[in-house]
Amino acid sequence: MPSPPAGQVTLVFTDLQGSTELWERLGTAFQPILERHHAILRERLAARSGYEVKTEGDAFMVAFGLASDALAFALETQEALHAEMWPTETGPLLVRMGIHTGEPLCITDSATGRADYYGPAVNRAARIAGAAHGGQVLLSRVAWELAAASRSTAVGVSLGEHRLKGLERPEQLWQALPPSLSTRTFPPPKTVSARATNLPSPATSFVGREREIRELTALLCDPATRLLTLTGPGGTGKTRLSLRVAAELLDRFEGGVWFADLSEAKSAADIAEAVARPLGIPLADRSAPEERVATALAFRKPLLLILDNFEQVVACARETIGRWRDAAPEIRFLVTSRSLLGLAGEQEFEVPPLGVPSGHSASGQTSRLESFDGVRLFLERARESDPKFRPDSEQIPAVAELCLRLEGIPLAIELAAARLKVLKPTEMLARLDQRFQVLRSTRRDLPPRQQTLLGAVAWSYDLLAPWEKSAFHQACVFRGGFRLEDAEAVLSLPPDAPDGITAIQTLREKSFLRTTETPLGTRFGMYVTLREFGMARWAEQASAADQHALGHRHATRTVTSFPQPWERADGIVSQEDLDRLQAEEENLRAAGEWAAAAGETELACRAAVCLAPLLQLRGPVHGLRELLERAIATPGVREGKFQLQARHVLAVESGRIGDPGRAAELFREVEERAGPVGLPLLRLWAALGRHQFLRVPTGAPEAIAELREIAAAFRASGKPSGEVAAQVYLAARILQTDIPAALEVLNQAETLALRSPDPSAVLPVILERARVLELRGQFQAALDDLNRAEAVLRSRREKHRLATCLLARGRVMQLAGLSDRDYSTFAEAAQIWREAGAKADLAEALGAWGSLALMHRDMEPAARLLEESARLAGESGNSELSSKSLNALGLLRARTSDLAGAERILTESARASMAAGLHFRAAQANMFLADAWGAAGEWARALPPAEEAFRLYEAIGATSCLPPARISRGLVRLEVGRAAECAADQTEALRELEALGQGGFEIAIRGRIFLGRALAATGDFDGARRLLDRTREETAETVRNHPQLGGPLMEELKKLEAAVGRSAC
Template structure:
């Protein structure tokens, strides 16, 4: 590529950067963050996996910042420099320094830059890391107005360095709602593919026919720009669908690149080979072994699965840190833990290496055994103070749990253990959005393990509860009958206790209240006898609801209070929240709406912290009924509107509490009568438009979002003040600058930023900037306001 020379009016400035031959897509706010960092630090390093776009981002920032460096902006490409002793000489040549003396190249470089206000981009430092660190230190000490922008798989590790991990290009959250075509087209990974595809196939556009394939291609390539560009080239010979189908063999497929770029950038494999060769033998071994994990992993899992045969357990921590430094593993902060994730492309490469080493089966077995043990430990700790931590951990480990289940059920000799694991995960299936998946795993395991064993009996009553929640009571009744039969034959008291409990749920759903009460009483008696607090609390909750349903308020309250006592004795929270819900129902029926609302909101607060959709749904139901009783029919209609989204996500209204449906119907009818059809529909739609977070805020605090949002604008979880500060963060202002701009204390500004990061689930200011950009792009596309430059 040619060089661009740009002069200032004085003729002093020189810019030696390669011209862009393709469009620069995305990175607007990462660029803003790099500029901010350059203003605060004289050494900034862009880190990230190979092909993620570190060089393009550095060159774009350098070009946009050129006016701040009157003595020049220069690029020193180091990828092809193999001899560390020639580093200073290579940089000297890149800066076009003409010196024919016998002085060392480093001295020449220092003298040349000593009084200059310049920016040097050192590109691809990873294979000369120590030498680059020494060079940077020497130059920055000698030249006080010099700034360095470096790209590397890992930071240089020198004093004063700031680093930014360059993320892959943005894609929609796979767990979220399916975006519109217009919204999908605004994601940077999609934009890059479409632009490069249009250059290969004139007239190529994103449309409803190809959108899913394009999104999956970009997702399978982790949003890595190089992978996307190499994939787009293949459209010369393949359709989008054919390209997607062949991505399993991605390293062979993606082998065509521009002849003008570095050889290792012409194929995806060559690029990753480069990263692999930069690792030590033990780091390569860990890379291969970590590839058996799906999603993410924590240090404990890495130690359990990856140690032995060449890596001691105590070495794992240091090796993980090295792979994080080399951008092979990505570090993810969670509330109480740190986890690690590997890009899918790097995982596929590692898996190939693992298979070639002939230890793939060993590591898969250790992975499977570890996660089966994790599921069993979670089940044992279900009823106690560590409950929420376990629920949260299982949610984070869902992909690994799924892999372990697949491995167990695919091996006939391990299928029974897979059946046990699926049953151990009962509360994981119920307190998350994996209800349907949990039932499929149990159905599959039961089909494989047909012997009438204790494991089958337990899996049957476990599966029956999921069926009840899905309103499939016929299937639940059949499973409970078989489970009870096995339990009776084998003398399994716990099985008989649980089959009585869940049979009571089936009876209650069918309107057989007296029969249900008898079954619940049997369950309470049996669980007391065997000393099972989990089953006892659950049976007491259901029995309390049943007594409330027949108008026996004293009985309902007494049973609820007994359930609270059981939960409190063990420091348990989830069953306690459901007990509060049950008590709220009866207190509401007695007419004490204020106390009932307080009980439901206390329950909702816990269920929100756990992100339990079923518990949240029931809480919102009761709060809607309370609002109608208080004649606040608009609030009731809004809550009913929000509930429609939640029940649709779960798959059944009032899942598992079908006998309460008539309260829902009475509430809706009362609100319709009082408001009239147009006003009811408007309020209901207003509730349905609320985001999940907004709906919970409205239920707990009776606060609607701003008028713009309520009328259909873009929802924001931030307060107006937090939104204002987020805008300033996106513009690259420091905490001190934000405080000065808003005339507030710096500590106050820092507190607001912490709240913003927490609400958005982010770990860095750069992520906030990207989020702000997305809000502006969406608003601009919808014509809500003119776009604002936040760089």
């Protein structure tokens, strides 16, 4: 199949005339006839190297790189269809065809690999096909002109200019037929040219808004809709949308579709004159113009009247539209206005911004980014401005980010595209803090208010009353939206203003505010462009005292809306709390930044502390650490409770991003100072946090004793969440030396956590217990826990603990043999941690990902991931994680034949792990070292670490690690001449693997091969042969399903074959 053409593409739409009637009449007998129709089209398509985009029933959409090929395809297909001997029941099949050339957006579906096309060129080609009759080929003017190479084989006739349904610009249509069919005659094209209208033909194409067009068309076709007002601030595309919808409805209104521009109107008489002019209504008599129009409309057939730019004459709405509706009930009014008209029966349609990528997806795949309407508009206008513009894969993400920053406002996007001649997208992004200077057009055919973004905003602003301007200025203090009650508390309006509710409603009705319905209630929001304009005007007009007072009211209202952590009854942050914090994140950050700059240290600290649950549970909060540092750096702030809480949050954040020294220092300071200022619970939390960075062995008795004391103190304070957290920390300390004891502690913690009404209270227990169950080999129990946790975490949108859950589940599924080379779970976890800037957690995710890649012999990604993991683990200051990462890195060195590097890394890791009380990691390092020596044939040197690894695993109760440790030790014993001991090791290991449900795993196959060799070495050749037969089949199956594991297994199998073969000698 040929590749889909890109750039300038000629599209052909085909449709079989009368197919519905044929299906109804012939039923299934029509199926082979339709299949022959399809075959003919596909034969001609292949002959002309066309690309089949899609079929829907009997209709085809195909694409060509050259217009001449498209025309040749159409002509040859018409001849082939005519020459075919069709059954008598159908007669000749007549296919209509439409051809148009343009530059549609081509997007390839990643799942199917099929390309599809989008944009105005596609719509125009489809409409041209819809205007044709069966057996007729219609082309647009541009397609006809570009098809010069095939015109000599066609009989072409110009059909004149036609207005096509749903398209704003008329199209000159050409008819083309092969000479052999040139005697065919057709009725006029099925267009809407006969309808009366004065709709202007826009100079540029219309992009997107398919959903809005469908909704508006349905509304205007509903008899109940007599007055529909499109609202929105300047630049949102109200006029273009109204014209596009009007073009869709040209054939619906017997009296026509009419457009009146009111941008220069100042009075009711001006409105009437603007309407009378296109409708041909004389205004010469003495009656008022609006009365004359009312009289004339009463005798008109049903029509649609579009009144554009009504906002500056809203006061005249009752005496014009109101009067005309009464006089002419059949007339429909479609109004564009930045303000509602305030008439009974008025329906509002708030024009939304164009679709743009969300913040985290603006750097995604090029084809996906180009599917957003905002990005498509930019690319369309860029090509119109510079036909040579072809963005590459690096520019598209910048364009997407630009459209996101411009909030999908069409005027802003078009003005940005016009700047491409002097600024690249990345350069525009760097200048967006000066958007009013950057976003200007040099076009002379635009009204002044559309030549600059500033002009568009100023036009609406100048129509506001003084008190409305004051309300608008003050509403700009909010970030990310606000609730009505917040505005009532923050706004301080002049004496002549109405109440706060009315003020907010007025700004909403005049398109300075938007409303969004959320699960937490109605929120009001504002475009950044409007807010920046309003803040600039406020800074110019308000006194310094008024500006300070507004900032203080906003900051105070924002931070006092949330309880502080020590004020919560149980210490649990509910999902509703998190959702409210998420909604107010930008307000809290703005309040904190203002307070820090104004020297209002307590307010700055309170704002930062409010944001802490978001940081810890749902992801990074931009600028929070910097805000915390600024707040606590102010002289004389160490004594207050809010400042100490801020220090505690900063300690947690410092540990998360890999600054353990700073974290430990801050935890100590908070622990020392919290008691004297009346915050005993904060002292306990700080003591608990400090335990992450204690420089003592993991199982040190003094550390364990202190954690038990902290748990008891939380219990005495009636804070079960604190007691649960302390027990989880305690289990983590015990885990490295006594796994069963750690599991007992966690089971006790679960009992306590389940008493809480909050389902999230048990999450810390589940996530820690999954590690223990994994080491115990209880994989299904671990998965049950993790699946249960994941459901809660996703519902709460907790990114951080979700990543921990995903990481644990990936490891368990890998060990349980339930996933094969599936890196997606680890990749998702790593992405969350990378975005959060959490070094330790990212190191763990990368380590697990790299270990899986190493197991599957994907050496290049394994090396990259494990190297980064080891570096980040070292920077994190977490000794357990450092040992874990070093062990994986040492195994990588061994697998890549760097024995010296493996020995150095693993020996040091084993020593450091034992010194830190990390017995599990010490066992792991010894086992990897034994494998490395064995791979080098140094079996005598492999025996001590193999023995030590098994001893440590057995001592701490690491059930799932015992079988591979036995198998490894048994192989070493075999190679040093202790075959009987090897046989005992392999037999016990295989029994344990069967108990764990891993009897068919690759590790079990190895165990059987080693057992066979041991039996042969001790003279039991019959037993060895039975194992050889079994492992041959198992190895063959493994090689088929996992080719990357085949090589090493085959090498081991050859050794068993050799051992059995010696028995025949």
